[in-house]
Amino acid sequence: MIDNHIVATVLVHLFTALAQLLLPKKTVPQMILSIAGCLLSFLLALALFMKVYSGGILTMNAANWDAPFGIVFVADLFSSTMVLLTSVAALAVSIFSAVGVGRARMLFGYFPIFHFLIMGLNGAFLTGDIFNLYVWFEVVIISSFVLLTLGGRIPQLEGAVKYMAMNILASMFFLTGIGILYGITGSLNMADLSLKIAQVEDRSVVNLTAIFFLVGFGIKSAVFPLYFWLPSSYHTPPSAVAAVFGGLLTKLGLYALFRCFTLLFVPDDFAQTVFIIIACATILTGAFGALIRTNIRRVLSYLIVCHIGFVVGGLGLCSKTALLGAVFYLIHDIIVKTNLFLIAGLIRQLRGTMNMGKLGGIYAEYPKISLLIAIVLFSLVGIPPLSGFWPKIYLIEAALMSKSYAFTASVILGSFITLFVVAKLWSEVFWKDAVVDEVIVDNFKPLKTGRKFLMILPIGILASTSLFIGLNAEFIIQVADRIANEMIDTTPYTSAVLGNK
Amino acid sequence: MKSPILQSASRYLLPILLLFSVFLLLRGHYYPGGGFVGGLVAAIAFVLHSFAFGTAESMKMLKYKPSAIIPVGLIVAAIAMFLPVLFGLPVMTGLWIEEPIPVVGMIGSALLFDIGVYLVVIGVVLTILFTISLETH
Numbered sequence: 001m002i003d004n005h006i007v008a009t010v011l012v013h014l015f016t017a018l019a020q021l022l023l024p025k026k027t028v029p030q031m032i033l034s035i036a037g038c039l040l041s042f043l044l045a046l047a048l049f050m051k052v053y054s055g056g057i058l059t060m061n062a063a064n065w066d067a068p069f070g071i072v073f074v075a076d077l078f079s080s081t082m083v084l085l086t087s088v089a090a091l092a093v094s095i096f097s098a099v100g101v102g103r104a105r106m107l108f109g110y111f112p113i114f115h116f117l118i119m120g121l122n123g124a125f126l127t128g129d130i131f132n133l134y135v136w137f138e139v140v141i142i143s144s145f146v147l148l149t150l151g152g153r154i155p156q157l158e159g160a161v162k163y164m165a166m167n168i169l170a171s172m173f174f175l176t177g178i179g180i181l182y183g184i185t186g187s188l189n190m191a192d193l194s195l196k197i198a199q200v201e202d203r204s205v206v207n208l209t210a211i212f213f214l215v216g217f218g219i220k221s222a223v224f225p226l227y228f229w230l231p232s233s234y235h236t237p238p239s240a241v242a243a244v245f246g247g248l249l250t251k252l253g254l255y256a257l258f259r260c261f262t263l264l265f266v267p268d269d270f271a272q273t274v275f276i277i278i279a280c281a282t283i284l285t286g287a288f289g290a291l292i293r294t295n296i297r298r299v300l301s302y303l304i305v306c307h308i309g310f311v312v313g314g315l316g317l318c319s320k321t322a323l324l325g326a327v328f329y330l331i332h333d334i335i336v337k338t339n340l341f342l343i344a345g346l347i348r349q350l351r352g353t354m355n356m357g358k359l360g361g362i363y364a365e366y367p368k369i370s371l372l373i374a375i376v377l378f379s380l381v382g383i384p385p386l387s388g389f390w391p392k393i394y395l396i397e398a399a400l401m402s403k404s405y406a407f408t409a410s411v412i413l414g415s416f417i418t419l420f421v422v423a424k425l426w427s428e429v430f431w432k433d434a435v436v437d438e439v440i441v442d443n444f445k446p447l448k449t450g451r452k453f454l455m456i457l458p459i460g461i462l463a464s465t466s467l468f469i470g471l472n473a474e475f476i477i478q479v480a481d482r483i484a485n486e487m488i489d490t491t492p493y494t495s496a497v498l499g500n501k
Numbered sequence: 502m503k504s505p506i507l508q509s510a511s512r513y514l515l516p517i518l519l520l521f522s523v524f525l526l527l528r529g530h531y532y533p534g535g536g537f538v539g540g541l542v543a544a545i546a547f548v549l550h551s552f553a554f555g556t557a558e559s560m561k562m563l564k565y566k567p568s569a570i571i572p573v574g575l576i577v578a579a580i581a582m583f584l585p586v587l588f589g590l591p592v593m594t595g596l597w598i599e600e601p602i603p604v605v606g607m608i609g610s611a612l613l614f615d616i617g618v619y620l621v622v623i624g625v626v627l628t629i630l631f632t633i634s635l636e637t638h
Contacts, residue, residue: 004586011583011592018579021572063593064585 005048006060006075006126009083012041013119017112027106031098034111038091041118045080045087052080053479057496059128067498068192074128076493078327078483082125082255085331088465089247089338090118092458097240099447099454100345105150105238113150114244117143121248125255128497130178130264131188133256137174137220141167144249147241148233159233166229170219177212180205181264191497194263194490210265214274217260221253223312224281227305231289234304235297239345242297246304247338251330254311258326262487267318275316280410282309287417296344296354296429299421300337303380306414307333310395313407317398323484325394328476332387332469336380339462343373346455347429352441356425361434369456370430372463377426379466381419387470390477504553511553518546526619527605527612536615540622547623548630556634567631570624578617581610 016037020030052058058075061067075083094114101110120139127133148160182188184205185196200206215226222230230250234242261267267275286306293299311333314326346369348354350362363370375386382388392415399408434440444452469476486493522543529535551559560566585594597609 004592007592014579015583018572018576021575060591062591063595064591 003058003060005044005051006058006073007062007123008044009041009048009087009122010119010126012037012044013115013122017115017119020112020115021109024109025107027103027111030106030111034094034115035091035098037115038087038094038118041122042084042087042091045084048075049080049084051075052077057492059497068187068189071132072128072189072191072497073126074191074493074497075126076486076496077479078255078258078486079125081331081479081483082251083122085334086118086121086125086248088462089244089334092338092342092462093240093243095454095461096243096342096345096458099451100240100342100349101238102151108150110147110150113143113146114241117147117244121252124252128190129188130181130190130193133190133259134171134174134178137171137252137256140249140252141171144245147244148237150241151238153236156236159236162229163233166219166226170216172216173212173219174216177209177216180209180212184209189497190259190263191494194494195498197264206265210261210271213260213265214257217253217257218278219253221250221257221308221312222305223278223308224285224305227282227285227308230305231298231301234301235295239297239341239348243338243341243345246300246341247334250304250308251334254308254330257312258315258487261315262323263490263493267316272316272318275312275318276404276407279309279313279316280406282306282312283410283414284309287414287421290421291417294356296347296356296359296425297341299356299425300340300344303340303418303421304337306418307337309414310392310411313411314395314398317395317402317404317407319398319402320484320488321394321401322398323487324477324480325391325398327480327483328394329391331476331480332379332391332466335462335465335469336376336387339376339459339466340380342459342462343376346373346444346459349444349455350442352443356428358435359429360432361430363430364433372456372459373430374426375463376459376466377422379470381422382415385470385473387466387473389470390473503555508553511549515546515550518549519543522546522619526615529615530607530609530611536618537622539615540619541626543619544623544626544630547627551631551634556631560631563627567624567627570620571628574617574620574622574624576617577620578614581613581617584610584613 016033020033023029023033052075057077059067060073062071062073065071097110097114117140120136120143124133124136124140127136145160145164148163149156178188181193181197184200184202185193187193187196197206219226219229234245237245261271265271283306286302286304286309290299290302290306293302307329310329311326314322314329344354347359347362350366351359353359379386379388382392392411395411396408399405399411444455447455522539525534525542526536526539527534529539547559547563550562582593585596586592588596590596595609595611597607601607
């Protein structure tokens with residue numbers, strides 16, 4: 001059965017970007033096209049998710065070439081969930097961009113590049129071919145360079161250089177790994193590779209390749225000790241851009257890590273220990289980094305690093321409960337992190353600064369907005385029954401079951417520090433009286449009601465998604481449980497791609 | 502560099518190079534050539550013209566800004582990719598006309614894709630080179 005539905009979200013973003021390129025300098029039509037495109041792709045992603053949830057794995061052979069030879073697009077539950085989350089986040093960011101991004105940036109092609117980025121993300125989640133995955137990574141990276149440097153302020157360029165250097169290095173590692181893999185197995189199709197790698201006799205070459213992939217994806221997903229590019233670049237671009245980066249780009253690295261280390265390489269005891277150590281170190285460095293920062297977006301950047309550790313640890317424990325927890329955490333994290341960066345943008349609009357010391361008194365002035373933000377902050381911390389609570393329970397349970405006490409301690413400590421940081425953020429920014437000798441630059445109040453609504457709406461959408469994840473946890477656990485099963489038993493994946501062999 | 506030799510030479514070379522670039526474009530699917538190389542050769546033709554007559558003159562001859570060619574090329578390539586979907590085939594499947602056309606040969610959606618690449622390459626190369634040469638003057 002030929003099913004072009006799998007790549008529909010990719011095509012929608014491609015054609016949206018192309019239509020916008022035909023309308024240069026016309027920012028309002030571009031804006032409308034962008035929101036319409038994101039809405040359409042959200043509906044398509046939802047339909048795809050439903051289809052995969054009820055009907056199982058879907059595949060599509062691009063250009064009608066059969067499976068191990070051509071490029072296959074595969075929608076299993078993991079990828080279709082990621083595509084769905086990406087579409088929700090993209091929809092929110094595109095609405096926020098209408099107000100949150102300056103006109104000068106829009107004139108330089110902000111919207112088309114944004115859609116190329118989202119197209120790249122969707123493609124990377126859906127592809128079943130390891131080299132094609134690399135190509136999608138490149139699409140994402142090139143678009144993100146442009147988004148990061150649009151505007152051309154000096155701190156932006158400085159951040160972009162670090163970002164670019166590390167990511168190109170990561171791509172080189174990834175590409176070298178693919179080269180070796182192709183050399184030893186003669187295949188690039190991931191399902192085919194997973195069968196062929198198991199038959200390779202020289203395990204040392206396989207382990208070496210695994211290390212290339214680990215380093216490559218490790219840099220991209222910002223794990224210890226390769227995370228330092230993230231906090232030094234994510235605070236520079238406009239908040240809408242930072243939201244896509246913080247919510248989705250590092251998660252793409254994590255997705256690839258999960259895909260490779262469950263399908264291609266099955267981690268042995270040593271690799272599991274390495275993952276656990278990396279995870280603990282990532283959690284701790286991220287958490288302590290977040291403690292001492294005062295700029296909101298820098299704090300958030302370190303929190304991203306900290307929480308990536310949770311997910312990597314889940315992969316390291318490699319039991320079913322741990323994978324379930326990690327996947328659930330990934331689902332929760334994409335939505336919350338995107339939202340937090342949007343909130344940082346809103347705070348900047350309200351007060352003209354993101355320095356916690358200079359902020360204050362927002363609760364007194366905007367109580368409703370503050371309460372909305374409180375929901376997001378609480379779900380980040382994981383106050384039951386909000387979304388951050390459930391995955392941590394599973395992760396801690398899994399860690400205790402496999403007697404990995406260091407990881408248990410790190411998760412608990414990381415959660416407490418997150419709580420402390422968030423409490424500090426709340427009291428400094430919202431509760432504290434406004435700092436007296438600071439001149440408040442409120443760019444929010446003079447906005448028209450419609451534009452105010454466009455700024456609050458995306459935060460509301462994402463906050464209600466977080467609420468949905470938290471309050472409807474049973475359903476999400478079911479989804480995450482099936483994803484974890486797919487990760488442990490990969491035969492459905494391989495037989496769906498290669499036919500029954 | 503306004504040399505009369507270069508000027509009269511480039512006046513003849515421009516159409517010949519453009520013709521050669523189309524030849525490379527059409528030859529591309531089975532033999533060495535294709536949209537990328539063809540696009541580069543076509544871009545060189547215009548660059549040569551701009552050496553002889555100045556960048557401003559070449560821009561005037563082109564009528565459109567080179568950066569406006571890029572989205573057109575991208576759309577042509579995207580249509581070539583999307584066309585099979587309308588016939589109920591997977592994305593990017595090659596569609597071919599049954600009978601070969603005289604001179605040109607077999608025509609398929611791959612040619613459309615190559616034309617898209619051709620246009621994008623011309624647009625990108627000319628945008629970069631004209632921007633640099635206008636900045637330095």
